[in-house]
Amino acid sequence: MTSAIKSKAKVVAPMPLDVTPRELADEILKDLRYRVGKDASVATSYDWLAASIKAVRDRIVDRWINSTKQAYEAQAKRVYYLSLEFLIGRLMRDAFSNLGMMETIREALELLDVDLDVIAQLEPDAALGNGGLGRLAACFMESMATVGVPSHGYGIRYVNGMFRQEISDGQQVELPETWLDHGNPWEFERRERSFEIGFGGSVEAAEVQDGLVERHVWKPSEHVLAVAYDTPVVGWRGNRVNTLRLWSSMPVDPILLDKFNAGDHVGALEESNKADALSRVLYPADSHKAGQELRLRQEYFFSSASLQDILQRHLSQYGELRSLPDKAAIHLNDTHPAVSVVELMRLLIDVHGIEFDEAWDMTKRTFAYTNHTLLPEALESWPVPLFERLLPRHMQLVYEINAQILLEARATGNFDDGQISRISLIQEDGERRVRMGNLAFVGSHSINGVSALHTDLMKETVFADLHKLYPDRINNKTNGITPRRWLFQCNEGLTGLVREAIGARFLDDFEALAELDKFASDKAFVEKFAAAKRVNKQRLAQVAAERLGVKVDPSALFDIQIKRIHEYKRQLLNIIEAVALYDQIRSHPERDWVPRVKFFGGKAAPSYYNAKLIIRLINDVAKVVNRDPSVRGLLKIAFMPNYNVSLAEIMMPAADLSEQISTAGMEASGTGNMKFALNGALTIGTLDGANVEMQEHVGEDNILIFGLTAQEVAERRANGYKPRDVIESSPELSQALSAISSGVFSPHEPGRYRELIDGIYNSDWFMVAADFDSYAATQRKADVWWTDSPLWYTKAIHNVARMAWFSSDRTIREYAREIWNVRV
Numbered sequence: 001m002t003s004a005i006k007s008k009a010k011v012v013a014p015m016p017l018d019v020t021p022r023e024l025a026d027e028i029l030k031d032l033r034y035r036v037g038k039d040a041s042v043a044t045s046y047d048w049l050a051a052s053i054k055a056v057r058d059r060i061v062d063r064w065i066n067s068t069k070q071a072y073e074a075q076a077k078r079v080y081y082l083s084l085e086f087l088i089g090r091l092m093r094d095a096f097s098n099l100g101m102m103e104t105i106r107e108a109l110e111l112l113d114v115d116l117d118v119i120a121q122l123e124p125d126a127a128l129g130n131g132g133l134g135r136l137a138a139c140f141m142e143s144m145a146t147v148g149v150p151s152h153g154y155g156i157r158y159v160n161g162m163f164r165q166e167i168s169d170g171q172q173v174e175l176p177e178t179w180l181d182h183g184n185p186w187e188f189e190r191r192e193r194s195f196e197i198g199f200g201g202s203v204e205a206a207e208v209q210d211g212l213v214e215r216h217v218w219k220p221s222e223h224v225l226a227v228a229y230d231t232p233v234v235g236w237r238g239n240r241v242n243t244l245r246l247w248s249s250m251p252v253d254p255i256l257l258d259k260f261n262a263g264d265h266v267g268a269l270e271e272s273n274k275a276d277a278l279s280r281v282l283y284p285a286d287s288h289k290a291g292q293e294l295r296l297r298q299e300y301f302f303s304s305a306s307l308q309d310i311l312q313r314h315l316s317q318y319g320e321l322r323s324l325p326d327k328a329a330i331h332l333n334d335t336h337p338a339v340s341v342v343e344l345m346r347l348l349i350d351v352h353g354i355e356f357d358e359a360w361d362m363t364k365r366t367f368a369y370t371n372h373t374l375l376p377e378a379l380e381s382w383p384v385p386l387f388e389r390l391l392p393r394h395m396q397l398v399y400e401i402n403a404q405i406l407l408e409a410r411a412t413g414n415f416d417d418g419q420i421s422r423i424s425l426i427q428e429d430g431e432r433r434v435r436m437g438n439l440a441f442v443g444s445h446s447i448n449g450v451s452a453l454h455t456d457l458m459k460e461t462v463f464a465d466l467h468k469l470y471p472d473r474i475n476n477k478t479n480g481i482t483p484r485r486w487l488f489q490c491n492e493g494l495t496g497l498v499r500e501a502i503g504a505r506f507l508d509d510f511e512a513l514a515e516l517d518k519f520a521s522d523k524a525f526v527e528k529f530a531a532a533k534r535v536n537k538q539r540l541a542q543v544a545a546e547r548l549g550v551k552v553d554p555s556a557l558f559d560i561q562i563k564r565i566h567e568y569k570r571q572l573l574n575i576i577e578a579v580a581l582y583d584q585i586r587s588h589p590e591r592d593w594v595p596r597v598k599f600f601g602g603k604a605a606p607s608y609y610n611a612k613l614i615i616r617l618i619n620d621v622a623k624v625v626n627r628d629p630s631v632r633g634l635l636k637i638a639f640m641p642n643y644n645v646s647l648a649e650i651m652m653p654a655a656d657l658s659e660q661i662s663t664a665g666m667e668a669s670g671t672g673n674m675k676f677a678l679n680g681a682l683t684i685g686t687l688d689g690a691n692v693e694m695q696e697h698v699g700e701d702n703i704l705i706f707g708l709t710a711q712e713v714a715e716r717r718a719n720g721y722k723p724r725d726v727i728e729s730s731p732e733l734s735q736a737l738s739a740i741s742s743g744v745f746s747p748h749e750p751g752r753y754r755e756l757i758d759g760i761y762n763s764d765w766f767m768v769a770a771d772f773d774s775y776a777a778t779q780r781k782a783d784v785w786w787t788d789s790p791l792w793y794t795k796a797i798h799n800v801a802r803m804a805w806f807s808s809d810r811t812i813r814e815y816a817r818e819i820w821n822v823r824v
């Protein structure tokens with residue numbers, strides 16, 4: 001590729017996008033025949049899917065090659081986004097829609113008697129991530145292509161991504177998701193782009209040049225091969241196409257053959273399995289520890305492959321490395337790729353002969369790091385003995401960097417011993433561990449949080465001491481979502497209405513969405529808006545009927561909480577309130593209750609006992625409530641299995657009420673909150689993460705805020721919070737808790753939830769009891785708002801109009817200007 005560029009190969013004019021349906025139908029037939037190898041008369045739906053993707057893919061490839069060439073010739077600075085997770089979802093609709101070919105392809109397939117919606121359902125949902133962090137990476141990739149940042153995403157091509165969740169007997173069952181079973185028409189294998197990755201072994205010191213410079217040579221005892229698989233990422237209107245490069249692990253052949261030939265068949269197989277294992281599975285823990293050796297191996301594997309690739313690309317274009325910080329911005333999505341900091345140091349010093357001080361300066365100018373969580377259980381650290389055994393040279397470099405940092409800190413005279421020990425890259429109390437957050441911090445020129453509140457808390461908590469040492473590094477970049485997937489594609493009805501009302505400009509300039517605000521009280525528009533919402537709710541009602549056999553009324557208030565199941569996200573608060581409401585409806589049948597459907601969805605980490613128990617509780621409560629005739633259908637509860645991007649695309653547009661109820665101070669940002677509001681749901685939420693900024697944008701009258709603030713949570717905890725007292729003073733809460741605890745919802749195993757509920761009585765770390773009354777009262781306020789239907793939709797329209805700022809295009813422009821120093 002590089003040599004073709006150097007010889008200034010003729011730029012190929014890209015295939016036209018303004019093709020007619022008939023022409024495209026002919027292309028699809030041709031692709032079906034010659035690239036899938038089938039005739040229309042025997043083609044399966046999967047074959048049609050493959051042929052349709054290939055017909056459009058050719059157009060993407062043209063643009064991809066042109067984008068790459070353009071960036072090369074302009075000597076543009078490139079952004080490398082390193083992330084262990086990319087929660088992509090389906091790509092077909094994204095690509096067709098961004099190329100403006102949605103209608104053409106639909107009509108072309110109609111001519112062939114194929115239904116686009118049917119084949120679209122067959123495309124696997126690429127779930128190479130757990131939740132928000134991975135989805136953010138996917139939104140960022142799309143926005144970088146849209147706003148014109150030349151970039152590469154780097155990650156792992158997991159054979160098994162996120163597990164598929166089934167609910168059996170009310171409980172989560174984890175099944176492998178084999179998303180590559182039917183092949184992946186979007187990826188291009190690049191066998192020639194492969195790198196050796198070492199593990200273990202020893203470090204030898206060698207003298208070079210007259211005994212003056214000491215060079216270290218790492219002799220790994222194991223090697224695996226990282227092979228690149230590239231997926232094009234199409235920006236809006238197809239103007240730019242970037243690359244998502246995912247690494248797959250393979251055994252390094254010669255070693256294996258030696259062993260095999262020497263008769264060590266078992267050894268050869270072991271080696272081969274070990275190499276395969278690296279890119280086999282995604283760790284399914286979200287905001288939770290995944291502390292196994294294989295995880296560290298995965299982190300180093302993809303970091304090393306990506307850095308070798310980046311250096312090779314830079315060298316082949318510029319012939320030297322000192323300009324790297326001017327031409328490459330490497331971004332660390334959380335600490336998962338933090339070992340990259342020492343890997344770059346190793347490559348610069350040991351392989352390319354640059355001295356330590358200069359290498360360290362280059363490293364800091366090249367890297368930037370995003371912190372995603374303050375939860376102590378999610379802050380990565382590795383035992384020193386493990387780190388040293390797998391990466392002996394990196395361990396030396398960590399010590400060397402640490403010595404410098406601590407010297408620097410001491411020299412200021414501003415730090416006492418306690419502070420120095422918190423700045424250290426090595427945790428010394430208890431088991432000695434390498435702190436990956438500190439490593440990422442000291443190796444980066446920019447450290448950002450993902451909402452204003454989270455960034456403030458970061459300065460006061462985890463990084464307080466490092467912030468004092470380097471006060472210019474921490475900055476905020478509030479998360480965003482791509483409006484292409486999260487409005488244009490998932491909600492065609494609303495998108496069409498907005499376009500009718502304010503014209504098409506918002507499609508290209510999303511800030512123009514603000515013009516919708518003046519239609520919020522326009523009676524005709526309000527009615528059309530309500531009708532569009534109704535259609536989306538009917539669609540969800542149908543999915544719920546198909547998947548759960550639960551019948552729900554689309555005119556009821558759809559109240560939705562979908563996200564990973566975690567105690568801090570407080571699905572428990574929601575279901576306890578549902579139990580209290582159930583009790584109220586039965587005790588006061590004379591009152592005018594607002595019919596409500598409470599939807600839940602989300603996966604629990606397989607090893608997270610309480611999270612799985614909460615799923616079971618939701619299903620147990622649903623079983624009782626949904627069957628109870630005395631509720632008269634006024635309350636229904638539905639747990640939708642296997643929450644993923646594709647399900648989110650159905651549920652977000654169908655929501656009236658969005659549950660964003662985390663314990664204040666614990667949700668870094670949230671992006672689900674943004675998707676809901678953009679699709680016209682009102683938020684019931686705490687002042688946590690980006691909810692705070694959402695309130696500032698949509699206005700206090702258009703959002704339902706309740707509960708303790710982050711500061712109040714900290715104070716309550718510090719001042720000896722007594723949940724039992726709180727519970728005893730709230731009859732509704734006491735009643736609901738004792739019903740759950742005594743087995744009303746688990747009659748065959750009355751003690752099933754006793755410990756879970758005892759946890760609230762005894763410690764209640766997540767402040768469920770403290771926030772309950774405020775939450776329940778705010779739910780009743782939501783009922784009152786809902787009862788005045790036009791007013792509700794007016795508020796909902798204000799939400800849509802005022803969410804423009806939460807586009808990930810805005811976020812990416814901020815990263816480009818303020819962190820990466822890239823012009824956009």
Ligand SMILES: *Cc1c(COP(=O)(O)O)cnc(C)c1O
Binds near residue numbers: 130131132135643648
């Ligand atoms: C947006 C999204 C998330 C993140 O949701 P939060 O409510 O911010 O935790 C997780 N999973 C999927 C599939 C998503 O689309």
